[in-house]
Amino acid sequence: xxxxxxxxxxxxxxxxxxxxxxxxxxxxxxxxxxxxxxxxxxxxxxxxxxxxxxxxxxxxxxxxxxxxxxxxxxxxxxxxxxxxxxxxxxxxxxxxxxxxxxxxxxxxxxxxxxxxx
Amino acid sequence: xxxxxxxxxxxxxxxxxxxxxxxxxxxxxxxxxxxxxxxxxxxxxxxxxxxxxxxxxxxxxxxxxxxxxxxxxxxxxxxxxxxxxxxxxxxxxxxxxxxxxxxxxxxxxxxxx
Numbered sequence: 018x019x020x021x022x023x024x025x026x027x028x029x030x031x032x033x034x035x036x037x038x039x040x041x042x043x044x045x046x047x048x049x050x051x052x053x054x055x056x057x058x059x060x061x062x063x064x065x066x067x068x069x070x071x072x073x074x075x076x077x078x079x080x081x082x083x084x085x086x087x088x089x090x091x092x093x094x095x096x097x098x099x100x101x102x103x104x105x106x107x108x109x110x111x112x113x114x115x116x117x118x119x120x121x122x123x124x125x126x127x128x129x130x131x132x133x134x
Numbered sequence: 135x136x137x138x139x140x141x142x143x144x145x146x147x148x149x150x151x152x153x154x155x156x157x158x159x160x161x162x163x164x165x166x167x168x169x170x171x172x173x174x175x176x177x178x179x180x181x182x183x184x185x186x187x188x189x190x191x192x193x194x195x196x197x198x199x200x201x202x203x204x205x206x207x208x209x210x211x212x213x214x215x216x217x218x219x220x221x222x223x224x225x226x227x228x229x230x231x232x233x234x235x236x237x238x239x240x241x242x243x244x245x246x247x
Binding site for chain 1 (some may be wrong): 164165167169173174175176178179182222226234235237238239240
């Protein structure tokens with residue numbers, strides 16, 4: 018089973034709203050990632066959690082707030098977003114960061130398509 | 135740097151072979167990946183190759199790696215209409231604690247029936 022699930026599939030929010038994106042995996046992976054993908058562009062890394070600790074924050078604005086409540090779940094809390102934040106948000110996981118590279122392969126979820134009005 | 139480049143578009147006829155090319159710059163890359171993205175969907179891992187290999191075959195997919203030229207290719211044999219998608223190559227550069235994937239620009243493959 019190499020499934021990463023994300024909810025919701027689609028989200029429309031106003032600039033004053035607060036919403037959360039959720040990601041879940043039950044593969045026992047210890048690294049989880051958030052990526053942002055604009056139309057016709059490759060995914061860009063936002064955050065990495067390694068053993069439930071934030072290990073990489075790629076200078077993402079504070080209106081995006083990640084949270085990793087346990088090793089299977091990853092959330093992305095959204096507040097006061099801008100229309101330019103509209104994108105596909107992808108979650109990924111990998112088995113065990115920092116060990117054998119065979120365990121670094123990232124498996125992606127289907128994404129949440131976000132529209133900020 | 136971690137520049138990864140691909141041509142943007144490729145069109146092939148159904149049944150022909152497709153070859154998607156990728157060049158990268160980071161000589162410390164350990165793994166190189168190919169992902170497929172269908173419209174409106176997430177990324178599906180197709181295959182990967184370790185940097186000490188030069189070829190990997192998996193059913194209709196053949197990956198060739200020229201480490202000297204930092205060139206990677208994905209060949210799809212007997213291309214089908216269901217292969218129409220965007221194909222991203224990605225390189226992984228080792229870092230402490232986690233590994234970053236750097237994606238190419240993506241190649242949109244169109245299969246003509």
